[in-house]
Amino acid sequence: MKMDESMFERFGVTHEPDDIIFCEYEPGKDFYILQEGRVKVTKIVSDMEKTLDVFHPGDIFGEMAIIEDQPRSATAIAIDKVKLLKLNKENFSMLLQGTPQLAFNILKIFSNRIYDAKRRLLILTLPDIESKVCDAFLMLAENQHISTKSTNPVTFNAKVDEIAHWCGEKVGKVKEVLGTFSDTGKIQIYEDRIVVKNLYEMFRIVSNRRKAQSQEQ
Amino acid sequence: MPGILRNYKAGSIIYFVGDIGDNIYVLKSGAVSLIYHSIDTGEEVRDTIKNGEFFGVKSALAKRPREETALVIKPSQVLVLTTAEFELLVTKSVSVIQNFLRVFSNQLRRVGKQVHSFLDDSDTGDNQAELFKIGEYYLKNHKYQQAQYVYQAYLKYYSKGNFAGQAQERLTAIADAMEGKGTGTYAAISKEPEAVPAASEITIEEPATETGESMDIATKYYDGVSLFSQEKYEEAFNLFKALHGAISSDATAAEYVPKIEYEMGRCLIALKRYPEAVSFFTGMIKKYPKDENLKDALYNIGIAYKHQGDKAKAASFFQKVLKMLPASPTDRKAKKELVALGVASS
Numbered sequence: 001m002k003m004d005e006s007m008f009e010r011f012g013v014t015h016e017p018d019d020i021i022f023c024e025y026e027p028g029k030d031f032y033i034l035q036e037g038r039v040k041v042t043k044i045v046s047d048m049e050k051t052l053d054v055f056h057p058g059d060i061f062g063e064m065a066i067i068e069d070q071p072r073s074a075t076a077i078a079i080d081k082v083k084l085l086k087l088n089k090e091n092f093s094m095l096l097q098g099t100p101q102l103a104f105n106i107l108k109i110f111s112n113r114i115y116d117a118k119r120r121l122l123i124l125t126l127p128d129i130e131s132k133v134c135d136a137f138l139m140l141a142e143n144q145h146i147s148t149k150s151t152n153p154v155t156f157n158a159k160v161d162e163i164a165h166w167c168g169e170k171v172g173k174v175k176e177v178l179g180t181f182s183d184t185g186k187i188q189i190y191e192d193r194i195v196v197k198n199l200y201e202m203f204r205i206v207s208n209r210r211k212a213q214s215q216e217q
Numbered sequence: 218m219p220g221i222l223r224n225y226k227a228g229s230i231i232y233f234v235g236d237i238g239d240n241i242y243v244l245k246s247g248a249v250s251l252i253y254h255s256i257d258t259g260e261e262v263r264d265t266i267k268n269g270e271f272f273g274v275k276s277a278l279a280k281r282p283r284e285e286t287a288l289v290i291k292p293s294q295v296l297v298l299t300t301a302e303f304e305l306l307v308t309k310s311v312s313v314i315q316n317f318l319r320v321f322s323n324q325l326r327r328v329g330k331q332v333h334s335f336l337d338d339s340d341t342g343d344n345q346a347e348l349f350k351i352g353e354y355y356l357k358n359h360k361y362q363q364a365q366y367v368y369q370a371y372l373k374y375y376s377k378g379n380f381a382g383q384a385q386e387r388l389t390a391i392a393d394a395m396e397g398k399g400t401g402t403y404a405a406i407s408k409e410p411e412a413v414p415a416a417s418e419i420t421i422e423e424p425a426t427e428t429g430e431s432m433d434i435a436t437k438y439y440d441g442v443s444l445f446s447q448e449k450y451e452e453a454f455n456l457f458k459a460l461h462g463a464i465s466s467d468a469t470a471a472e473y474v475p476k477i478e479y480e481m482g483r484c485l486i487a488l489k490r491y492p493e494a495v496s497f498f499t500g501m502i503k504k505y506p507k508d509e510n511l512k513d514a515l516y517n518i519g520i521a522y523k524h525q526g527d528k529a530k531a532a533s534f535f536q537k538v539l540k541m542l543p544a545s546p547t548d549r550k551a552k553k554e555l556v557a558l559g560v561a562s563s
Contacts, residue, residue, distance in 0.1 A: 020366040025348035027374055044354050067322045068329055071344045075351070077363070096315060100308035107314055110321040111279035117328040118284075121256050124335035168336045172448045214259045 007095075008035070011085045015078040022062060024075045029088050031062040033102065037082030043074045046159055054079070060102075063109060066092060124168050131209040132167040133177050134202035139166065141199055150199045157193050219306065220298040231287035231295065232273065241277045241303040244268055247293025253285035257331060265290075274317065277303070334549055345371075346439060349380040352387065361391045379435050434460065434470050441480060445487070454484035475501065479510040482517055491521040512538055516547050519554060532560045 012035070015021060022028050024043060032039075039055045052074055055061050061076060066089050087095060096103040119142070123135045138148045140156050164174040178194070181187045186202075188195040196202065222245065225231065232238055234253060249266040264285075266272050276283045277300050298306065307313045352367035368384040368391070375381060437460050444453035461477045464470040478501050485494035498514045498521070505511070519534030531554070538551040 018360075018362055020363050023348065023367050023370055024351055025344045026367075026370045027344075044351060047354065049354070049358075067325055070329075071348075093315065096311050096318075100311045100314060103311055103314040103318065104304055104308050107317055107321065108278045110318065110325060111275040112281075114275060114321060114325050114328060115279050115281045117325060117332060118256060121328060121332050121335070124332060125257060170448065214254075 007085060007098075008083070011087055011091070011095075013084050013086045015082045015084065017078055017080055019078045021076040021078060021082075021084070022072050024073065025071045027071050028062065028065050030086050031060065031065050031088070031092075032076070033085040033087070034059045034061070035083040035085060037078065037080035039082055039084075040077050040079050041074045042077060046161055060106060060109060063106060064113070065089075120166065123166055125213075126206070126209055127213060128209070129167060129169050129173055129177050131206050132169065133163060133174060133181070135206045136163050136166040137194075137196050137199065137202055138206060146199070148199055148203045154196050154199055155193050156196065159192070159194075160189070163194075219302040220296045223295050223297050225289040225293045225295060227289055227291050229289045231289065232283050234283055234286045236283045237276075237280070238273070238283065239277055239280075239300050240273060241271060241298045241300060242273050242287070243271050243296040243298070245294040245296055247295075248290035249293055249295070250288045250290050251285040252288055271317075274303070275321065334546075343442070345375050345378050346380070346442065348374075349378075349384065349439075352384065356387060356391070361395050365391050365395075379438070383435055434464055434473055438473060438477060438480075441477075445480065445484065448487075450484050450487040454481060454488065457481045457484065475505045475508045475510065478504075479508075479514065482514065486517055486521055486524075489524070491525045494518075494521040512541055512545055512547050515541070516551055519551065523554065523558070528558050528560075532558050535560075 015037075021032065021039065022030075034055050034057050036057055039059075039061065040051050041053045041055070041061065042049050042051050044050070055076075062072070064070065064073070119139055123132050123139060126132045126135055137156065140158060141148050141150070141154060146154055160175050160178060161171050163178065164171040167174055178187065178189060182189050186197055188197075220243075225247070231242060231249065232240075244266045246268060249272065251264045251266065251272060253262055254260065255262050266287075272287060273283065275281075307317075348367065348371050352364050352371060355361075355364035355367060365388060368388045371378065371384045372381060372388075378384075437456065441453045441456040441460065444450075444456060457477050457480050461474070461481065464473060464477075478497070482494055482497045482501065485491075485497055495518055498518045501508070501514050502511060508514075515534050516538050519531045519538070522528075522531035522534060535551040535555045535558075539548055539555075
């Protein structure tokens with residue numbers, strides 16, 4: 001993405017390796033365009049720092065701050081010495097005028113975000129925890145481009161509390177459900193991953209539940 | 218103008234829900250309806266496309282399945298663009314993209330709100346406490362630079378927060394440790410400077426000073442909240458109870474008393490000790506009629522009555538919640554309870 005020098009003079013910031021750019025749960029109004037170096041995005045899950053993504057020059061991150069007043073959902077840390085443009089809602093529209101390509105890239109990011117948020121909402125609208133848990137696995141499969149009709153074992157690098165997060169349910173309750181699934185051979189739970197034996201079975205559970213739900217309505 | 222003009226007969230389908238396609242469309246003349254089912258109500262919704270409007274944009278840009286079926290209502294002429302052609306077209310005119318950004322961010326905000334309305338308060342958690350906890354994680358793992366950032370951020374946003382004292386204390390300890398690491402001479406806060414590098418021995422519990430004591434309360438309070446979230450209600454209740462006893466005579470800790478009492482009430486409900494919970498919350502409301510947790514206290518009384526089978530009393534408390542200003546996330550929960558009880562909410 002072309003960005004003239006004056007842009008960097010006005011909005012540029014640099015960070016040293018291992019610097020935190022923003023932290024999970026921190027309120028934030030800025031978003032960033034990475035110019036040089038790499039940035040990783042991490043989250044602390046079950047008392048372990050997990051890397052969710054690595055950004056490269058040209059990537060945009062923290063853009064949800066333009067939209068909602070929620071705190072950051074993950075921590076951004078510089079891997080290398082990085083150069084960033086730090087922008088906010090106010091100077092955003094001014095910046096767009098000069099850089100239509102940036103505007104277009106953000107449009108693509110928003111399109112994806114809407115799909116992700118709606119997909120999450122679909123899980124939450126299910127009536128019971130069992131089908132929510134099944135649907136969370138289906139969503140994770142879709143994100144990895146794995147067919148939800150697969151009848152072969154599929155491994156997810158997910159932990160119980162992540163599944164609970166997607167279901168919007170208490171960890172204890174989700175643990176119980178996963179325990180029953182494990183007892184009946186539907187899944188195998190390891191410390192750092194969960195193996196689903198038959199995704200298609202979960203797919204059928206969820207679609208039956210949804211059908212029943214729409215008939216009620 | 219790039220793209221291909223296509224003519225459609227009334228009743229034809231441009232794309233079906235679930236299709237994956239790279240095309241973006243502009244209605245030139247005629248009438249097209251987008252048909253889809255609303256996620257939360259399941260009802261069928263029809264949006265009419267006006268002449269000159271784009272459709273199929275979001276799915277094409279995100280390379281995801283179409284969210285709606287595009288049905289031709291009247292004979293129509295449609296301009297069909299590939300995503301690449303669309304990109305060329307709109308990057309020539311930022312205002313078009315800005316309009317899309319406005320529409321998309323409104324959609325995103327709306328879906329985000331719907332998602333949050335399904336989540337309990339406990340799931341969204343206490344941002345202040347969670348931020349502090351991130352600092353604790355880094356400190357525990359000796360990542361001082363990161364811990365320092367987090368505590369500084371905490372103090373920046375919550376200079377009078379529950380953990381401000383602790384954050385300040387940890388920052389001092391980190392600064393000392395980092396300095397010590399550099400010169401190799403610092404030893405003041407390490408127990409055994411000869412045996413272990415100073416930097417790995419920051420002692421967190423330092424209840425010696427007066428401020429140290431109030432920090433201790435914050436830590437314990439936070440431990441209790443954490444026990445509750447782990448569903449260890451009995452342990453949480455006992456911890457809060459002990460803490461309540463220990464600080465009730467301490468004027469400097471007065472701000473914690475209602476907070477602790479509120480948590481004790483929540484524990485009682487979780488422990489299914491409903492009559493006790495009712496009298497507990499009632500006492501709280503009398504003692505602190507202006508407390509921030511007042512609305513939640515009313516809601517919890519309603520919950521306790523509900524579990525005891527007293528529908529009328531439960532409903533009256535949920536209605537009290539709804540009448541009280543300002544509006545809060547508790548309103549939605551109260552409304553839900555009223556609907557479940559079969560009582561209209563207004």
